[in-house]
Amino acid sequence: MNTAVKVGAFGAGIVLAFGAAFGVGHAVGPVGSDPAPAHGKHGGDTAGAPVGPNGTRAPGPAGAAPAVAEIPGGLQVSERGYTLVPPAEPLPAGTPTDFRFRVLGPDGQPWTRYDRAHDKDLHLIVARRDLSGFQHIHPVLGADGTWSVPLTFASAGTYRVFADFSPTGDPAGALTLGADVIVAGGYEPVALPAPTRTATVDGYTVSLTGDLSATESGLLTLNVSRDGRPVTDLQPYLGAYGHLVALRQGDLGYLHVHPQGAPGDGKTPAGPGIAFHAQAPSAGNYRLYLDFQHQGTVRTAEFTVAVGAPSTTPAPAAPPATAPEHGEHGH
Structure with a gap:
């Protein structure tokens, strides 16, 4: 294994959502920059305007200073009192596993009440941090508040999992929580394919x-x-x-x-x-x-x-800290 390295925790990267149509938008700058100002419809500034249930503001008076954009979904493992609890131990590569996680509610107990969106109570998005290994899957909720789904990680690496759901009774509506999980073994980063149509x-x-x-x-x-x-x-x-x-x-x-x-x-x-x-x-x-x-x-x-004008050279993968191979347990 000349090019492979052992997988360790890269640390949760900053996750920035991007704005979409249908009234959903986030103004976020490049990684490492200060947050871009939030704007209402038609570019109106929103500072000083009333705060809505999702933390957004209605357009404010002309000339008012711009407000800071709300924190995008997926940035945090915990938001609005809800917390995503992923597996703590490294997971195996290339082997089917019963992937299990919980969402804790504001009282610290497993949350079990969800509003269905697009035919499912929760959507789970999985991708390795080099953008390979993408999966969009739908776990099943157990009576004890544990979500589970058969999941195979094709190769070792650090993966990001996004839990997209709407807690019943929460007036703020849907939210997305994100967390990293480690898949143990020899990690070989994959270069991002060139742009194509x-x-x-x-x-x-x-x-x-x-x-x-x-x-x-x-x-x-x-x-x-x-x-x-x-x-x-x-x-x-x-x-x-x-x-x-x-x-x-x-x-x-x-x-x-x-x-x-x-x-x-x-x-x-x-x-x-x-x-x-x-x-x-x-x-x-x-x-x-x-x-x-x-x-x-x-x-x-x-x-x-x-x-825009991104780099033509794929970003190099940062060498991770050492993590146990599958079968070992580190604490």
């Missing part, structure tokens, strides 16, 4: 039109074809024809976007195009993951997209 998966070709911008919300359309023919009979998956997750290289800034329209609404076609509105918080390289379903199987197409 075409991805292939299982004989399907997905092409991307539109540009992701850091200055304004833009329309991204992903067109699905198979054997050179447009796919016009996509099947609903979690209440939509497609789900788009984006992660920013370096800090794994997170966004889960749902498309325009809905199956059965009389105006949204079942392909080949799936349209999304999104805005990036800053220049950089982003990895996009599109989940779509056809002929009973869910597939994921992956793209790299450059926003």
